[in-house]
Amino acid sequence: MSFIDLENIIFQYKGSKDGSLVNVNLKIEEGQTVLLCGASGSGKTSIIRLINGLIPHYYSGELSGEITVADHDIKNTELHALAGTVGTVFQNPRSQFFSVDTDGEIVFGPENIGLEPKEIKTRMNDVVAEMDLEELLGRSVFDLSGGQKQRIACASVAALLPKIILLDEPSSNLDFDSIELLRGIIMEWKRQGKTIVISEHRLWYLKDAVDRVIYMEDGRIAKEWNAEEFNLLGEEEVKKYKLRPVTLEEELIREIRGECDSEIIETEQSLELKDFFFSYKKRPYLVFKKKFKESDGDFLNLNIPDLKIPKGKVIGLVGPNGTGKSTFLRCLCGLEGDCKGKIVSDGITYKGRQRLKICYMVMQDVNHQLFTDSVKSEVMLSMKEEDEKRCDELLERLGLIEFKDTHPMALSGGQKQRVAIASALASDAQILLFDEPTSGLDYSHMEKVSELLRQLAVSGASVIVSTHDPELISDCCDYVLGLNHGKAIYLKANKYS
Amino acid sequence: MKLDPRTKLFMIFVVSLIVMMSATTPFLWAIRLSITLIPIILLILEKKYASALRFLIAYGTALILTFFFLSAESEGLIASLLIGYCGIVVQFMPALITAWYVVRTTKIGEFMSCMQKMHVPDGIAVSLAVVMRFFPTIKEEYSSINDAMRMRGVMLGGGNVLKMFEFRMIPLLFSCVNIGEELSAAAITRGLGGEVKRSSVVELKLGIADYLLLTFLTAATVIFVVFKYFL
Numbered sequence: 218m219s220f221i222d223l224e225n226i227i228f229q230y231k232g233s234k235d236g237s238l239v240n241v242n243l244k245i246e247e248g249q250t251v252l253l254c255g256a257s258g259s260g261k262t263s264i265i266r267l268i269n270g271l272i273p274h275y276y277s278g279e280l281s282g283e284i285t286v287a288d289h290d291i292k293n294t295e296l297h298a299l300a301g302t303v304g305t306v307f308q309n310p311r312s313q314f315f316s317v318d319t320d321g322e323i324v325f326g327p328e329n330i331g332l333e334p335k336e337i338k339t340r341m342n343d344v345v346a347e348m349d350l351e352e353l354l355g356r357s358v359f360d361l362s363g364g365q366k367q368r369i370a371c372a373s374v375a376a377l378l379p380k381i382i383l384l385d386e387p388s389s390n391l392d393f394d395s396i397e398l399l400r401g402i403i404m405e406w407k408r409q410g411k412t413i414v415i416s417e418h419r420l421w422y423l424k425d426a427v428d429r430v431i432y433m434e435d436g437r438i439a440k441e442w443n444a445e446e447f448n449l450l451g452e453e454e455v456k457k458y459k460l461r462p463v464t465l466e467e468e469l470i471r472e473i474r475g476e477c478d479s480e481i482i483e484t485e486q487s488l489e490l491k492d493f494f495f496s497y498k499k500r501p502y503l504v505f506k507k508k509f510k511e512s513d514g515d516f517l518n519l520n521i522p523d524l525k526i527p528k529g530k531v532i533g534l535v536g537p538n539g540t541g542k543s544t545f546l547r548c549l550c551g552l553e554g555d556c557k558g559k560i561v562s563d564g565i566t567y568k569g570r571q572r573l574k575i576c577y578m579v580m581q582d583v584n585h586q587l588f589t590d591s592v593k594s595e596v597m598l599s600m601k602e603e604d605e606k607r608c609d610e611l612l613e614r615l616g617l618i619e620f621k622d623t624h625p626m627a628l629s630g631g632q633k634q635r636v637a638i639a640s641a642l643a644s645d646a647q648i649l650l651f652d653e654p655t656s657g658l659d660y661s662h663m664e665k666v667s668e669l670l671r672q673l674a675v676s677g678a679s680v681i682v683s684t685h686d687p688e689l690i691s692d693c694c695d696y697v698l699g700l701n702h703g704k705a706i707y708l709k710a711n712k713y714s
Numbered sequence: 715m716k717l718d719p720r721t722k723l724f725m726i727f728v729v730s731l732i733v734m735m736s737a738t739t740p741f742l743w744a745i746r747l748s749i750t751l752i753p754i755i756l757l758i759l760e761k762k763y764a765s766a767l768r769f770l771i772a773y774g775t776a777l778i779l780t781f782f783f784l785s786a787e788s789e790g791l792i793a794s795l796l797i798g799y800c801g802i803v804v805q806f807m808p809a810l811i812t813a814w815y816v817v818r819t820t821k822i823g824e825f826m827s828c829m830q831k832m833h834v835p836d837g838i839a840v841s842l843a844v845v846m847r848f849f850p851t852i853k854e855e856y857s858s859i860n861d862a863m864r865m866r867g868v869m870l871g872g873g874n875v876l877k878m879f880e881f882r883m884i885p886l887l888f889s890c891v892n893i894g895e896e897l898s899a900a901a902i903t904r905g906l907g908g909e910v911k912r913s914s915v916v917e918l919k920l921g922i923a924d925y926l927l928l929t930f931l932t933a934a935t936v937i938f939v940v941f942k943y944f945l
Contacts, residue, residue: 296903331908334915547861
């Protein structure tokens with residue numbers, strides 16, 4: 218019998234067709250590294266959940282077939298009994314931490330299985346040394362970046378010394394450098410002989426790490442490649458399977474990382490940004506806060522004295538994590554009250570609260586910005602004067618008209634994003650800001666977002682999109698704006714579009 | 715200064731108890747005030763000057779109002795509003811600020827270890843720990859919802875108080891439920907809820923500060939009760 222053995226699996230979640238499995242047979246030998254790829258909802262996550270027992274013990278549904286993992290019959294094994302055998306790194310770093318402090322998180326698993334404190338400490342020191350985590354110890358999980366959180370999540374799984382490690386879209390929220398580190402961790406696990414199963418949309422970083430690649434389609438295993446075949450997959454073929462590319466343009470990566478020459482181009486039609494200075498660090502003050510100035514230098518998280526950005530275009534905002542991309546967006550649309558920047562458009566100057574009126578930011582988690590009980594009232598809420606006809610037009614344009622009376626929370630992620638865009642357009646915003654709109658999306662969903670962004674620009678809006686996603690940039694951005702340490706390093710036309 | 719979680723829990727208990735029992739004589743008031751000072755001193759030791767100052771001002775104002783400007787015979791709308799305000803601040807704030815201090819300064823690991831020492835069943839301990847873990851999450855989610863509301867200009871819910879509340883609560887509930895669900899899945903795959911007794915790497919030991927504080931709190935409680943009910 219194989220180490221992991223899924224036999225004739227048929228599964229359907231209660232009340233949902235998404236992610237169901239049809240006749241899946243999969244055998245994985247000890248020490249193999251297996252990549253699961255395919256569109257969202259094709260059943261990748263369901264396979265991960267079958268191996269760690271969350272199906273059927275936590276997520277219920279109709280299940281038939283046999284699952285055996287390291288000699289445990291999953292159907293008859295309690296979840297906590299698998300803790301020392303199977304470890305899982307989840308997609309969302311926000312919701313997989315039990316503790317608030319990093320140390321507590323690493324020892325959480327071993328404590329649960331009742332190990333001796335002495336043994337736990339040894340394990341913790343080993344894991345910390347192995348993954349180079351000293352600098353992250355003793356900190357609050359809430360102060361870490363996405364990449365740092367994901368490393369702590371890996372460490373807390375590794376501390377249980379599982380033979381099998383599952384990763385469910387671990388790179389969704391990470392930038393290039395963090396993905397490199399994640400890759401290092403996976404390679405180390407592989408060297409230790411662990412059996413690894415990764416479900417992932419981004420493929421390039423796993424190219425030399427995997428032994429087998431399983432392609433899922435509509436709940437079936439539709440195709441399998443070995444490492445050699447996978448590395449030789451041509452661009453055309455990858456596109457045909459609607460997968461993200463296996464190799465990336467080196468130059469594009471350098472550009473996204475900000476490793477290229479400083480150069481700011483000028484365009485005819487432009488929005489002028491003036492005096493955008495901001496810092497998260499607080500300075501003591503008595504009555505009035507001191508304004509941030511250019512001369513504050515390194516104290517600032519955002520330092521843009523004057524910048525002209527092209528109008529009516531899609532501009533990709535790039536740069537490493539923590540370099541000020543989100544800060545830039547928040548300041549631009551006026552959410553950070555202490556940033557006194559001005560936007561000049563068509564000779565009109567917008568400052569302070571006026572910026573909130575002409576800008577609209579679609580947040581990374583769109584759930585936070587939908588408030589009402591139907592798509593229609595969501596759009597109406599944004600209008601100064603309720604205009605049913607215009608609302609219908611907008612919904613028509615975004616392909617949402619059939620969901621007019623649906624509750625926004627009942628929609629899929631992409632649809633929610635479009636509802637947010639519809640309400641942005643309804644509020645007459647001219648500048649639309651997007652914060653990582655494609656993180657965790659598969660190729661075809663990414664394409665849809667990219668097409669939508671282009672349409673928005675064609676209809677006259679200026680679109681600024683912060684992203685790490687190389688495909689999104691090459692697909693839809695007219696210009697690329699690179700930030701580093703809060704400064705605009707370059708702004709140039711995107712040669713890949 | 716580092717206090718043992720057990721001392722902190724006892725402190726919450728004593729502060730709530732004494733503050734809730736009404737003080738009738740100046741001597742009882744003195745005890746009550748000195749008990750209220752403890753969380754303030756602790757906050758200052760933790761370098762949370764702003765919170766300490768804010769609490770001090772709110773509490774001080776309420777006290778002064780109660781003693782010098784309000785009496786049982788006060789009448790009128792303003793007086794009754796003020797009585798309500800002062801009553802809430804004087805009765806509940808000390809307990810609230812103590813609890814806040816405890817949540818801010820206790821790590822989840824310490825808390826779990828403390829619960830084990832007191833032989834609280836794992837089920838209860840874990841639930842309480844999750845509640846503690848959730849405060850910062852709620853804060854984070856709430857502030858991004860607030861941002862979204864500002865951006866859409868619906869901070870005041872279009873002048874409708876109910877809507878103002880609804881717009882905040884609905885997204886907040888949705889995201890908290892989602893996070894909670896994912897969180898428990900992640901915790902279960904790491905062995906939470908097994909039959910084995912949890913262990914803990916945190917070793918708790920009562921220090922001098924703990925003994926001093928425990929003695930003081932106990933003494934204050936005994937004196938308060940004796941003077942109020944038996945003398």
